[in-house]
Amino acid sequence: MNPEQAKSRIEELTQQINYHNHLYYQEDRIEISDFEFDQLLEELIKLETAFPELLDPDSPSQRVGGTITKVFETAQHEYRMLSLGNTYSPEELQAFDDRVAKGLGHRNYEYFCELKFDGVAISLVYENGRLVRAVTRGDGTKGDVVTENIRTIKNIPLHIKGSNIPAKLEVRGEIFLPRKEFDKINAEREANGEALLANPRNAASGTVKMQDSAIVAKRRLNCYFYQLLGEDIGVSQHDEAIHLIESWGFNVSPTYTKCKTIKEVFEYIENWKNKRFELPLDTDGVVLKVNDYEQREELGFTAKIPRWAIAYKYQAESAESELLSITYQVGRTGAITPVANLTPVQLAGTTVKRASLHNANEIQRLGLHEGDTVFVEKGGEIIPKITAVSLDKRKAGATAIKYIDHCPECETPLQRKEGEAKHFCPNAKSCPPQVLGRIEHFVHKRAMDIDSLGTERIKTLIDQGYIQNFADLYELESQAEQLLGLEMSQDQYQKSDDGFLFISLPKAFFALTEGISLSAIQKFTERHAEQPLKEVLSSFELFIRTSNKKVAQNIGTIKKLEETLSSGHLPQMEDYLPVAAVLHVLVGNWISMEKLTSACMHENTVHGILLKLNLPLSSEQEDRIKKMKANTFQEGVISNMLEGIKASMNQPFEKVLFALGIRNIGENTAQVLARHFKNIDALAAAGTEDLLAINGVGEILVHSTQEYFKDPENRAIIERLKSHGLKFETEASTQTLESEILKGMKILASGKLNHFKRDEIIQFIEANGGQYLKAVSKSLDFIIEGEDMGPSKKEKAEKLGVKLLSEAEFLEMVGMKS
Numbered sequence: 001m002n003p004e005q006a007k008s009r010i011e012e013l014t015q016q017i018n019y020h021n022h023l024y025y026q027e028d029r030i031e032i033s034d035f036e037f038d039q040l041l042e043e044l045i046k047l048e049t050a051f052p053e054l055l056d057p058d059s060p061s062q063r064v065g066g067t068i069t070k071v072f073e074t075a076q077h078e079y080r081m082l083s084l085g086n087t088y089s090p091e092e093l094q095a096f097d098d099r100v101a102k103g104l105g106h107r108n109y110e111y112f113c114e115l116k117f118d119g120v121a122i123s124l125v126y127e128n129g130r131l132v133r134a135v136t137r138g139d140g141t142k143g144d145v146v147t148e149n150i151r152t153i154k155n156i157p158l159h160i161k162g163s164n165i166p167a168k169l170e171v172r173g174e175i176f177l178p179r180k181e182f183d184k185i186n187a188e189r190e191a192n193g194e195a196l197l198a199n200p201r202n203a204a205s206g207t208v209k210m211q212d213s214a215i216v217a218k219r220r221l222n223c224y225f226y227q228l229l230g231e232d233i234g235v236s237q238h239d240e241a242i243h244l245i246e247s248w249g250f251n252v253s254p255t256y257t258k259c260k261t262i263k264e265v266f267e268y269i270e271n272w273k274n275k276r277f278e279l280p281l282d283t284d285g286v287v288l289k290v291n292d293y294e295q296r297e298e299l300g301f302t303a304k305i306p307r308w309a310i311a312y313k314y315q316a317e318s319a320e321s322e323l324l325s326i327t328y329q330v331g332r333t334g335a336i337t338p339v340a341n342l343t344p345v346q347l348a349g350t351t352v353k354r355a356s357l358h359n360a361n362e363i364q365r366l367g368l369h370e371g372d373t374v375f376v377e378k379g380g381e382i383i384p385k386i387t388a389v390s391l392d393k394r395k396a397g398a399t400a401i402k403y404i405d406h407c408p409e410c411e412t413p414l415q416r417k418e419g420e421a422k423h424f425c426p427n428a429k430s431c432p433p434q435v436l437g438r439i440e441h442f443v444h445k446r447a448m449d450i451d452s453l454g455t456e457r458i459k460t461l462i463d464q465g466y467i468q469n470f471a472d473l474y475e476l477e478s479q480a481e482q483l484l485g486l487e488m489s490q491d492q493y494q495k496s497d498d499g500f501l502f503i504s505l506p507k508a509f510f511a512l513t514e515g516i517s518l519s520a521i522q523k524f525t526e527r528h529a530e531q532p533l534k535e536v537l538s539s540f541e542l543f544i545r546t547s548n549k550k551v552a553q554n555i556g557t558i559k560k561l562e563e564t565l566s567s568g569h570l571p572q573m574e575d576y577l578p579v580a581a582v583l584h585v586l587v588g589n590w591i592s593m594e595k596l597t598s599a600c601m602h603e604n605t606v607h608g609i610l611l612k613l614n615l616p617l618s619s620e621q622e623d624r625i626k627k628m629k630a631n632t633f634q635e636g637v638i639s640n641m642l643e644g645i646k647a648s649m650n651q652p653f654e655k656v657l658f659a660l661g662i663r664n665i666g667e668n669t670a671q672v673l674a675r676h677f678k679n680i681d682a683l684a685a686a687g688t689e690d691l692l693a694i695n696g697v698g699e700i701l702v703h704s705t706q707e708y709f710k711d712p713e714n715r716a717i718i719e720r721l722k723s724h725g726l727k728f729e730t731e732a733s734t735q736t737l738e739s740e741i742l743k744g745m746k747i748l749a750s751g752k753l754n755h756f757k758r759d760e761i762i763q764f765i766e767a768n769g770g771q772y773l774k775a776v777s778k779s780l781d782f783i784i785e786g787e788d789m790g791p792s793k794k795e796k797a798e799k800l801g802v803k804l805l806s807e808a809e810f811l812e813m814v815g816m817k818s
Ligand SMILES: NC(=O)c1ccc[n+]([C@@H]2O[C@H](COP(=O)([O-])OP(=O)(O)OC[C@H]3O[C@@H](n4cnc5c(N)ncnc54)[C@H](O)[C@@H]3O)[C@@H](O)[C@H]2O)c1
Pocket: 020, 021, 023, 024, 025, 030, 031, 032, 033, 034, 035, 037, 038, 064, 065, 082, 083, 084, 086, 114, 115, 116, 117, 118, 119, 120, 121, 122, 137, 173, 174, 226, 287, 311
C-alpha cells in the first residue's frame, strides 16, 4: 500500500469508526458486532503504525470513544478514565506479556484477572465517606454527572463505613443490567407494544442517562466495582485495594483471581470460556492487570490505554447444524418471529436446538433452503443466531424457504407495514396470543393487580371461550359453577379435522385402570410407541397381568374398551383414543353411544363434555373420570380469582388507564395523562394540540391515543368496564389545592427540601400549573435551592443567570408560608 492509498483508507476507516462510536455511545445502538468494530479499529492502528506521518491526534485510535451529553452537568475526572487495549488472539496476548516483562526488566510480576463486564463505566467520588458525585466516562477527561440516577441503585453505598477511610477517594466500576431484569423489561415492553431494548449493555447505558430517576429506580441496575483511586488509599497492590472496597460494602464480582504467569492467565481464560454464561450478566472477555501499583507506574499509558492492562475478548463460538423446520411465533402484539429448529449441537457449553431468525429479511439474507446445513453462533445473546449457510452441503433439489402468509394461530392474512421488518397478524381482537397478551397486561401487578390470574389460567379461560377481552373478567362470577373442574393444560387432547375429541393413551389407560401410576403407564406407552393400537392394547393386558394386583378388574375394563372400539363407528387416530369410547366404558350403558359421540364433537375437554351431558354420576365414577382430566380449577382457586377481580375495581384511574394497553401509554405516561385530564372522557375528547401541550407527549402517542378512542369496540369495552364500577376518573386530590399560581413556569429543585419529598415537589409544581425540569438550563425560571445543593450545579445556575429561591421563599411565593 502506498501512502496515497493508506491516506484514503485511513480516512475511510476513521469515518466508519466515528459513525459506529456515535451510534454506540450516544444512541445506544449498534449496526455491527463488537468483533467487526474492533477489526476496523485494529486495521486503522496498523496503518497508522506503518505510516506514522498520517497519524492525526484526533484519530479514534487516540481517543476514548464516548462523549458527554448536553442534558447533564459535566464534571472533570480527577484521574482520566481510559479505555482498554483488546485482543482476540492468544499470540497477541503473549506479545502483551512479553512487552510487560521487558518493560519491567524481567523482574517478577503478577496479574490480577477478572471477567470483562459488558456494561457502562462509572466513577464514584466519596468525600468523608459520603457519595458526592457519580460521573460517566464521557470522553475520558470529563463526563456526565448522573448522581441522582446512580443513587437509585440499591447496592451502591451512599455512605461508607469502616476505619481508615480516606477523606477523598474514587471508586470505579461497571454498571450493568442483569440479564434476568433485561428479559423482564423486554417482556413487559413487548406486552405494552413498546420497542424492545437491543441488549443489556445498551439498556444499561440508556438507563444511566435517563432524565427521570424514578424510572431508573425501577430498572434494577446493578454494579461491579473494580478500581480504587485516591491520594492516600494506603495500599500498594490491586488485590489489596479490591479487598478493601469489598470490606467497605462495594459489590465486587467473585470471579477475580491472581495469576503468577501468563500460562495461568490462559488457564483462567479457558476456565471461564463457557462458565461465564452462568453469570447473571453479560461478559465479553477477561481483563488482566499488573497487580503492583509501582510496576504500573513504570509501564505507564498511551494516549488511550494503560500499558499495564489488556482485555482478552472471547470470539463468538460457532457450530454446524441442520435446519429441521421453522416455527413462526406470534407475539403478544401480533408480531411474527420465525425461529429455526435445529438438530441439537453443543455450543458455548449449552445444547442449542433453536436459533432466532428475526424476520423475513433475515431468511432472505441467508438464502435459507429446506434442510440446509447452517452455522450457528452464540455471542453474548441468550438465543443463538444463524450466521451463514453451508452451500456445499445443500441437498439436491432443496427449495428456498417460503415465508408464511397467514397467522399460524388464527389464519388471518399477515401484514407488513412500510419500513417495518416484521410481519404481523392484524387480528388484534381475537388472535389468541394477542388476546392473552392484553389480558396478561391488564391483570399485571402494576396495572389492575389481579395476581390470582396467572398465564396458564388466563389461557384456559380464553381457550374455553370464557373470556375474549378483559371486560369479560368482570362477568365471570355468574359462571363460577361451570368453572369448577375446568381443565388447565390441554396437551393431552387432540382433535380430528371434523372436531372430534381424542385423549392420549396414557391418560385414558390411567383413568380406565386402578393401582397403576400415571408415570408407569407413560413409560409403558413410550416403550410401545411404534406399535399399532391393537397390539398396544394386548401388550397392556400383559403388562397388567405381570405388574398389577387388580388383574381381573383391570383386564375386564380393557376388554370392554376393545369391544367398544371395534363395535362402534368411531373415528381413529394414532396414539390417541376417542374420548367417547373411554367415557362409554367408565359411565356405563345407560347413556347411548350416539349421545356420547355428539357430545364429543366441538368440545375441547372432558370437562366441557360433562357439562354438556349433565350426567348424574356416582362419586366413584366421578373419581375415575377425574383421572382423565388435566389440572383443574378448584373451588379455592375460583373464589380467590373472583375476589382478586372484585378487588381490582378499587385500582385508581391511572392504573386502569395503563391497564387498557393503549399503544405507547406506559405506566408513567398513564400517570401523567390521568393527572392532566382527570377522567377518561376528557382524554378521549382531547385534540392533538391539547395532547401535545403536555410534557413528554409526542406525535406517536397522540396518534395511538386517538386511534384507540376512534375504535367503537374499544369505547364499548370502556363502557362495560365503567358499568362494572372501574374507576375512570381521578379521586379528588388530597394533597394540594389546584391552582395556576406557577402557570407557565419552568422550575427545578435541587438538594434536600424540608417541606417536600422529592416526588412531592414535582407533583406540587405540576399540580399548580408549573413544569418541572430535570437539569439546569437557561430556560428555567428559577431553582428552588435545597439544603445541600451541589456546588457545581449552583455555579452553573449562576453562570446561566438562573435565579435561586430558598425553600422558604418558594413557600411564601405559593402562599404556603410555614
Ligand atoms: N459494535 C459497535 O458498533 C461498537 C462501537 C463502538 C464500540 N464498540 C465496542 O466497545 C468497546 C470499546 O469501548 P471502550 O473503549 O469502552 O473499551 P472497552 O469497553 O473494551 O474497555 C474499557 C472498559 O471496560 C470496562 N470494564 C469491564 N470490566 C472491567 C474490569 N473487570 N476491569 C476494568 N475495566 C472493565 C470498563 O468500563 C472500561 O471503561 C469495544 O469492545 C468495542 O467492540 C462497539
